[in-house]
Amino acid sequence: MRIGMPHMGNIFIPFKAMFQRLGVDYIMPPVNNQRTLSLGVKHSPEGLCIPFKLTLGNLIEAAELGADTLLMIGGYGICRLGYYAKVQEQILHDLGYDVEMIQLGVSERKFFGLLKMIKRLSNNAPWTKIVPAIRFGLAKSNALDRIERVVQKVRAVEQVKGTANRLLAKAVKAIDQADDYNTLNKVRMDYIDQINQINKDGQTQPLIVGITGEIYVLLEPFSNLDVESELGKLGVETRRTLFLSEWTKFSFFLNSLGLNEKARIHKAALPYLKRDVGGDGWESVGEKVLYAKEYDGLIHLAPFTCMPEIIAQNIMPATKENIPVLTILCDEQMAKPGMLTRLEAFVDLMEWKRRAQKNH
Amino acid sequence: MIRIGIPRALLYYQYYPMWKTFFQELGAEVVLSSPTTQTMLSSGASRVVADTCLPVKVFCGHVLSLVKECDYIFIPAIRSVQRRVYNCAKFLGLPDMTKAVIPESPPILDIDIDVNKGKRVLYQAIYKLGRHFTWDPLKVRRASIAAWQAHLNYRELMSSHSLTPPQAIEKMLGSSEVEPKTHSSHSTSTQGTIAIIGHPYLLYDEHINHRLIHRLEQAGNKVLTPEMLTTEELESAIVKLVGRAYWTYEEEVVGAGGHYLESRIGGVIGIMAFGCGPDSLMMDVVRRQAARLNTTPFMSLTLEEHTAEAGVVTRLEAFLDMIYRRKRKQVEVCV
Ligand code: SF4
Ligand code: SF4
Numbered sequence: 001m002r003i004g005m006p007h008m009g010n011i012f013i014p015f016k017a018m019f020q021r022l023g024v025d026y027i028m029p030p031v032n033n034q035r036t037l038s039l040g041v042k043h044s045p046e047g048l049c050i051p052f053k054l055t056l057g058n059l060i061e062a063a064e065l066g067a068d069t070l071l072m073i074g075g076y077g078i079c080r081l082g083y084y085a086k087v088q089e090q091i092l093h094d095l096g097y098d099v100e101m102i103q104l105g106v107s108e109r110k111f112f113g114l115l116k117m118i119k120r121l122s123n124n125a126p127w128t129k130i131v132p133a134i135r136f137g138l139a140k141s142n143a144l145d146r147i148e149r150v151v152q153k154v155r156a157v158e159q160v161k162g163t164a165n166r167l168l169a170k171a172v173k174a175i176d177q178a179d180d181y182n183t184l185n186k187v188r189m190d191y192i193d194q195i196n197q198i199n200k201d202g203q204t205q206p207l208i209v210g211i212t213g214e215i216y217v218l219l220e221p222f223s224n225l226d227v228e229s230e231l232g233k234l235g236v237e238t239r240r241t242l243f244l245s246e247w248t249k250f251s252f253f254l255n256s257l258g259l260n261e262k263a264r265i266h267k268a269a270l271p272y273l274k275r276d277v278g279g280d281g282w283e284s285v286g287e288k289v290l291y292a293k294e295y296d297g298l299i300h301l302a303p304f305t306c307m308p309e310i311i312a313q314n315i316m317p318a319t320k321e322n323i324p325v326l327t328i329l330c331d332e333q334m335a336k337p338g339m340l341t342r343l344e345a346f347v348d349l350m351e352w353k354r355r356a357q358k359n360h
Numbered sequence: 361m362i363r364i365g366i367p368r369a370l371l372y373y374q375y376y377p378m379w380k381t382f383f384q385e386l387g388a389e390v391v392l393s394s395p396t397t398q399t400m401l402s403s404g405a406s407r408v409v410a411d412t413c414l415p416v417k418v419f420c421g422h423v424l425s426l427v428k429e430c431d432y433i434f435i436p437a438i439r440s441v442q443r444r445v446y447n448c449a450k451f452l453g454l455p456d457m458t459k460a461v462i463p464e465s466p467p468i469l470d471i472d473i474d475v476n477k478g479k480r481v482l483y484q485a486i487y488k489l490g491r492h493f494t495w496d497p498l499k500v501r502r503a504s505i506a507a508w509q510a511h512l513n514y515r516e517l518m519s520s521h522s523l524t525p526p527q528a529i530e531k532m533l534g535s536s537e538v539e540p541k542t543h544s545s546h547s548t549s550t551q552g553t554i555a556i557i558g559h560p561y562l563l564y565d566e567h568i569n570h571r572l573i574h575r576l577e578q579a580g581n582k583v584l585t586p587e588m589l590t591t592e593e594l595e596s597a598i599v600k601l602v603g604r605a606y607w608t609y610e611e612e613v614v615g616a617g618g619h620y621l622e623s624r625i626g627g628v629i630g631i632m633a634f635g636c637g638p639d640s641l642m643m644d645v646v647r648r649q650a651a652r653l654n655t656t657p658f659m660s661l662t663l664e665e666h667t668a669e670a671g672v673v674t675r676l677e678a679f680l681d682m683i684y685r686r687k688r689k690q691v692e693v694c695v
Contacts (some may be wrong), residue, residue, distance in 0.1 A: 045647075046662075047640035079449055083606050083641050090648055273456045275437055275472065278449040305411060307637040311453035313409050318460035329411070 001025060003121060004067025006055035007032055009219035009244055010144050013176050014137030021133035022122035029061035032222035036061060041332050043091050049080065049303035050223050050331050051216035056088050063097040071117075074103025079278035079308055140175055141245040143188040147171050150195050152239065155232030156206035159199040165229055167195050204235065207350050210291040211240040212284050213301035214309050217330045218242050224301050225336050227328065227343070231299070234347050239295070241265070241287065242280075265290060272315050281308030285315050292321035296350040304331035324349055362388045362493065365430030365466065367422030368395060370415055371438065371451070373525045373560035377532055378511035379434060385503035386493035391430045393422040396567035400425055405665055407461040413635040414665055415561050416450050416457075418568060423462055432469045432492070433458070439474040440608065447608040448638050518587040524573070525587060526564050551580035552626030552683050557616040557646070558639070559609055560587075562631045568663050569631060570672045579680060584625065586616035593619050601645055607638045617646035621656045626683045629676075630660035657683055 003026040005015060012028050019026045030036065032054055040057030059070050070092075072085040089101040104117055118130055147168060154164045171191040178184040209231060217223045218240060228238045250261045260266075262283060266276075269286030276282050284300060291298050300316070302309030313327055326346045328339065364383045366372060372392075380390045393400075396418055404421025405412075423433055435455045440446050450457075455470035471489045475482060490500030510532070517528045554576055556563055563569065563585060576583050586594070594611040597618030598604070605611070613630070620628045630646055632639035643660050650658035659679045661672065 045640050045644035047635065047637075049637075080637050080641060083638075086602050086606070087641050087644055090645065094648060272460060273453065274470075275439070275452055275456075277453040278446070281449065281453065305635055305637060305640070307413075307449040308453070310409060310412055310635075311449060311457050314412065314457050315453070315460040318463070 001069050001121075002027055002067050003069050003071060004029060004059065004062025004065070005071040006058035006062075007220065008051075008055075008216055009221070010141070010172060011219075011244060013144060013172070014141040014248075016176065017140050018118070018133045018137040019121075021136060022118070022125050022129060024121050024123075027062060027065045027067045029058045029065065029067075032058070032220065037222075037332055043095065045087070047305055049306050051214075051220075051303060052080070052084055052088075053332065054216075054220070054223060055084065056091065059088055059092060059099075060095070060097075063092060063099050068099050069121075070099050070101050072101055072103055081279070136181070138245065138248065139181065139184060140178070141248060143175050143184055144172065145243040145245040146188060147175075147191055147195070148243070150192050152228065152232075153237055154195050154198055154200070155229065156235050156237040157200040157204055158232075159201060161233050163198050164195055164232070167191060167198075206235055206237045207296040207347065207354065208237045208239060208294075209297040209299055209350070210287060210295045211238050211299050211301065212287040212291070213299075214280050214284075214303055214306055215242060215247070217301045217303055219244055223303075223330050224328065225330075225334060225339055227299065227301065227339070230340060230343055231347075234343060236347060236350075238299075242283075262286075272319050273311070277308045277311050279306065279308030281312040284309060284312035285319070288316050288323065288325065289319055289321045292319075292323040295323065296354060297324040297326065297346060299346075300325055300327040302327060302329055304329040304333075324353065362432065363391050363430040364388050364469070365391045365393070365423075365426035365433040367419055367426060367433070367435075368393045369419040369422045369565070370454075370561050371436070373564055375511065376529055377514040378507045380533065381510040382503050382507035383434070383493075385506050386490060386499065388493055391426060393425045396421065396565050398567070401567065401665065408457075411635055413450065413637075414568060414633040414663055415559070415565075415636075416454075417665065418561075418565065419454070420458065420461060423458055423465055427462070427464055427466065430466055432467050433465055434469045436471045436473055438608075439472065440476050441473060442605070442608065443476055445605050445608055445610070448636075519590060522588045524564060524585055525560050550582050552680070552687060553582045553584060554627050554629060554680075554683070555584040555616065555620035555623075555625055556629045556631060557586055557613055557620065558631035559612055559633075562633055562663060568667075569661075570667070570669045572629075572631070572661075572672070572676070575673070575676060576680075581626070581680070584620065586612045589616060589619055597622075601649055607642065609638070610642060613639065613642040614645050617643075617658075618649060621646070621650055621653055621658065623656075625656065626687065627657040627659070627679065629679070630658065632660060632662050634662050634664040657686065 003019065003024055016028065036054060036057035039060050040053035044053045044056055062070060072088065074082055074085045085101050085103045092099050102117060104113060122130060151164045151168045158164055171187065174187045175184065178187050211218060211228065231238050265283050265286035268289040269282055273282055273285045288298055302313065316325060324346065326342065366376065366379060383390050400421030401418055403424050404419065405417040407420050408417060426433055435458055437452050437455050438447055439452050455468050458465060459468055469489060469492060471485050473482065473485065486504050487497060487500050490503065494500060514528055514532060517523055517531060518525065523531065556572065573583050594615030598610055598615045601614050601618045617628060617630060630643050632643050647658060647660060650656065661675065
């Protein structure tokens with residue numbers, strides 16, 4: 001049994017750490033690239049959202065490399081995502097790959113689902129081995145997100161554009177390679193220091209934009225043409241509430257204890273959207289309301305044809321909390337030059353607004 | 361009398377007799393929007409972002425046409441009517457979305473339907489809805505029992521008499537409520553039997569599908585629809601193709617598609633809406649099955665705001681030609 005799984009940002013790093021500790025035979029498909037996308041697009045039905053296409057591309061590439069057991073998120077009540085695996089499995093079979101799909105349910109009893117799945121994959125390893133392996137994976141995920149948060153700030157004000165991103169790439173590699181907590185902590189602190197020491201433009205007060213939208217396009221830079229780095233180049237600091245480590249922590253552990261990190265966001269959305277609409281649509285509306293008071297603008301990332309985000313997009317203009325919003329629809333048609341022009345115009349608008357406010 | 365507006369779109373086709381009975385029992389008058397027109401579609405489409413699916417645009421058009429005609433508009437948020445089977449996101453967002461894009465709309469009566477939350481929550485939701493009309497819980501109870509009975513009668517009428525929803529509604533509630541009469545019930549010779557599958561709001565909205573059923577019947581075909589199958593038939597087809605149902609309306613697509621593909625009929629036509637999330641996946645499952653079986657011709661037709669009538673007609677004719685040719689060949693072989 002050789003395991004393969006799709007990418008979503010850096011999710012492969014914690015999984016790899018876990019698999020290694022448990023002696024699971026796995027193969028990671030290449031990180032998202034043009035070929036992944038073309039494969040996914042070619043074999044996907046029409047009208048599907050980009051997460052489907054890219055994850056399909058990953059699964060095909062994993063199967064090509066010899067994976068015979070594929071992990072895919074599943075469940076129900078979570079929009080099309082819950083149906084992905086069923087169709088992707090049929091596509092892979094029709095392509096002639098003899099693979100088995102294992103669905104990782106994220107809708108209910110996720111925690112037990114995850115534990116059970118890992119138990120199965122690890123050939124019944126003892127819990128005393130599984131639990132520490134999961135913990136170590138989570139620690140890596142945490143470290144990655146802590147560094148990324150620093151990068152988001154520094155990117156906007158660094159003198160030589162691209163420095164922070166280069167360090168981030170190195171950090172990701174180092175974290176991936178770290179074998180124990182000591183190394184991991186050292187790597188984390190080391191890189192945070194280095195990134196903080198990057199030369200910065202002294203007096204600029206960067207614009208701040210919130211990034212909201214659908215989870216996959218938020219966490220997978222390849223799918224959004226790395227919009228956060230592009231904003232950084234334009235001198236804009238980005239913030240988002242959604243990070244992989246947080247999401248895992250809550251959706252796999254704390255939510256089952258009745259804690260809900262999103263309660264605040266949902267409450268803010270309530271006057272405009274009273275209920276969960278699947279995906280992340282409810283959060284998008286809520287974050288617009290919340291961020292209106294705090295940030296200069298909001299970038300709303302949505303996969304093209306994404307149902308919950310279309311609802312959000314229709315509702316957002318009606319909120320009385322006002323903030324410039326730029327919706328970016330992510331799909332294979334999206335091209336960088338077009339996006340950059342829109343970002344530049346958006347930054348101009350935010351700057352203008354900030355000046356107008358100051359003069360008041 | 362309080363006037364309740366009901367848009368003739370989306371879930372109307374599944375639930376209208378039930379809703380109408382409920383509100384009438386509570387002493388309200390029900391105002392139904394007229395059949396879809398181009399004006400409705402364009403006005404609805406102008407309110408929402410372009411990528412919104414066609415049926416939701418149509419829905420907004422119907423709401424707009426009711427704005428001045430009623431005191432409330434009824435838009436339920438139906439999340440789930442079967443345990444662990446959920447509806448498309450758009451249905452959940454419908455009340456709030458309508459409010460956002462049609463601010464001039466009369467107040468919206470919404471009700472959350474989610475059977476996963478248990479019976480009590482459901483009853484409470486119904487009672488809360490009834491409270492707009494009466495404080496008497498018994499009266500609400502009576503109204504909901506009558507409504508449920510109407511719903512059962514409606515379903516029974518469709519499956520036992522092989523009626524389409526508009527036909528059944530006509531039979532139950534009188535002729536003033538139906539779309540223009542189109543069904544030429546006495547076609548003499550049957551060219552072939554064609555099944556059409558898809559959501560009722562696509563199959564029976566003659567404006568957006570360019571009178572598809574009518575055209576098929578005119579050409580001398582017998583038309584089968586998902587409502588003509590029993591629940592067991594639908595469910596067993598779903599189990600065969602995808603395991604357990606995931607979407608609420610999976611029966612109309614995967615269930616009916618799977619069943620008809622194996623039932624030795626002339627052909628199956630899948631109708632889907634441009635920009636429809638669930639259909640993009642479900643129709644693909646049916647298409648794959650059709651290719652695998654390779655016994656019954658299958659065609660899928662995607663309806664768009666700007667689908668030209670001529671385009672639909674051409675594709676339909678080509679499909680029918682192919683079926684007739686096949687049939688003639690088979691006959692020759694048999695002889
Ligand atoms: S939330 Fe959007 S991107 Fe995710 S499965 Fe649903 S439609 Fe696709
Ligand atoms: S099921 Fe499809 S057509 Fe119906 S509301 Fe949802 S996206 Fe629109």
